[in-house]
Amino acid sequence: MKSIIVTESEQPEIYATVKRERPAIHRAVSKMAKQMRDLSDVSQKQAIAELTATWIRAVYPENLELVLSLSDAMREQTDIYLKESKGTGARH
Numbered sequence: 228m229k230s231i232i233v234t235e236s237e238q239p240e241i242y243a244t245v246k247r248e249r250p251a252i253h254r255a256v257s258k259m260a261k262q263m264r265d266l267s268d269v270s271q272k273q274a275i276a277e278l279t280a281t282w283i284r285a286v287y288p289e290n291l292e293l294v295l296s297l298s299d300a301m302r303e304q305t306d307i308y309l310k311e312s313k314g315t316g317a318r319h
Contacts, residue, residue, distance in 0.1 A: 245252070259278075263271045279301065287293040 263274050266274060283294050283297050283301070286297060
């Protein structure tokens with residue numbers, strides 16, 4: 228499967244984008260979380276999975292290999308984010 232994990236040379240640009248957009252990211256996440264607060268925990272997980280899958284399919288509508296690669300990359304990024312937020316004591 229083709230990996231779409233960013234290369235070391237791409238990281239500075241990506242980090243700069245995320246840093247610049249961090250306030251907008253947090254606002255968007257807060258709005259989405261509010262939309263889901265009346266759902267059960269199982270339904271919240273389903274909603275997040277469906278949102279993620281819909282977005283991934285929109286990025287690569289005709290390429291299952293890239294769809295699965297992006298899904299893997301997003302799982303890895305989620306793990307990284309969780310580890311970093313635990314290490315800093317941050318709660319989001």
